[in-house]
Amino acid sequence: GQNIDQPTEMTATEGAIVQINCTYQTSGFNGLFWYQQHAGEAPTFLSYNVLDGLEEKGRFSSFLSRSKGYSYLLLKELQMKDSASYLCAASPQTGANNLFFGTGTRLTVIP
Amino acid sequence: DSGVTQTPKHLITATGQRVTLRCSPRSGDLSVYWYQQSLDQGLQFLIQYYNGEERAKGNILERFSAQQFPDLHSELNLSSLELGDSALYFCASSEAGNMNTEAFFGQGTRLTVV
Numbered sequence: 001g002q003n004i005d006q007p008t009e010m011t012a013t014e015g016a017i018v019q020i021n022c023t024y025q026t027s028g029f030n031g032l033f034w035y036q037q038h039a040g041e042a043p044t045f046l047s048y049n050v051l052d053g054l055e056e057k058g059r060f061s062s063f064l065s066r067s068k069g070y071s072y073l074l075l076k077e078l079q080m081k082d083s084a085s086y087l088c089a090a091s092p093q094t095g096a097n098n099l100f101f102g103t104g105t106r107l108t109v110i111p
Numbered sequence: 112d113s114g115v116t117q118t119p120k121h122l123i124t125a126t127g128q129r130v131t132l133r134c135s136p137r138s139g140d141l142s143v144y145w146y147q148q149s150l151d152q153g154l155q156f157l158i159q160y161y162n163g164e165e166r167a168k169g170n171i172l173e174r175f176s177a178q179q180f181p182d183l184h185s186e187l188n189l190s191s192l193e194l195g196d197s198a199l200y201f202c203a204s205s206e207a208g209n210m211n212t213e214a215f216f217g218q219g220t221r222l223t224v225v
Contacts, residue, residue, distance in 0.1 A: 004153065030211060042113055042201065042216035043154070087154065095209040097167030098144065098156035 002026045004102035006088050011108045012078055020073045020105045022088030032064050032071045033089040033099060043087055046073070075107075083109045114138065115204050117217035125225055129190040132220045136183055136204030142166070143185040144210065145177055148219075149198040160185055161208045192224045 003025040012018040024032065031050035035043035049055055049064035049071060061074040073086055085104040092100065114137035124130055136143050145157040156169035160179035171177075174192075179185040189196060199221050203214040 040199075040219075040221075042115075042218050044113070044216070045213040048211075048213070089154075091211050094211065096211055097159045097209055098169055099154075099210050101146075101153035101155075103151060103153040 002090070002092070002100040004088055004090055004100055006086075006102040006105045008103070009106045009108070011110060012075075014078055014080060014109055014111050016078050017074065017076050018078060018107065020075070020086050020088075020107065022071045022073075022102060024069050024071070024088070024090045024100075024102075026090045026092050026100060028092040029066065029069075030091040030094050030096060032062075033087075033091065034062050034071075034073045035087040035089065035101075037085045037087055037104065039084070046086075078109050080109050080111070083107060113215040113217065115202060115215050115217035117200075117202050117220050119220060120218065121221050121223075123223045123225060124192060126192055126194060128192050128224075129188065130192065130222065132187040132189070132200050132202075132222075134185045134187070134202030134204075134217055136185070136202075137215055140204035140206050140215070141183065142205045142208055143179055143183070144203045144205075144214065145171075145185070145187050146201045146203065146216075147198050148201060149195075152198075154201065157187070166208065189222070194224050197222055197224045 034046040037043040047062035088102040089099040116135040159167040
């Protein structure tokens with residue numbers, strides 16, 4: 001079976017750093033995606049990790065540990081517009097036709 | 112704007128009815144994926160089409176069907192609707208035949224079954 005776990009909600013202060021964790025158990029694994037989804041809107045791609053380690057992209061970084069079945073998304077210098085749901089999704093294999101999504105972490109940034 | 116267009120944005124219909132959701136992928140993308148997002152649920156993969164052919168099926172109910180036309184737009188047909196079918200239905204497209212690359216999602220169709 002497939003199991004993707006991430007916290008349901010998080011709150012952080014504007015200007016701060018927040019880390020959103022994701023653990024996964026899938027039958028087959030190729031890589032881990034992070035998508036951002038504002039309420040009622042389309043998910044938009046943030047990152048895709050295939051290899052272990054940290055990948056940085058501006059204010060956002062994503063980390064993967066394949067041996068631990070663990071990933072996190074790190075958001076720095078939080079802005080109010082970062083309030084959104086962050087979806088963790090596992091790709092079960094190379095050339096996968098679908099992703100397994102977690103239920104998402106709703107992040108609220110407060111002044 | 113992702114370049115993926117879904118219509119309609121909102122749909123309210125009664126139980127037992129049938130509806131059709133439409134998706135136009137980004138220009139040049141051959142793959143179309145349909146996902147269902149129920150309240151407090153993760154995105155659930157329904158079905159994928161690639162260049163007109165069904166390529167993969169997820170947890171799609173027998174009451175649901177889809178197709179992709181020669182111009183690459185896709186339609187998702189939902190019939191004998193039940194209250195539990197109320198959800199956001201997203202279409203995504205990608206250039207490749209798989210989701211191991213960035214996929215682009217449409218704005219979704221919010222279906223409410225009453």
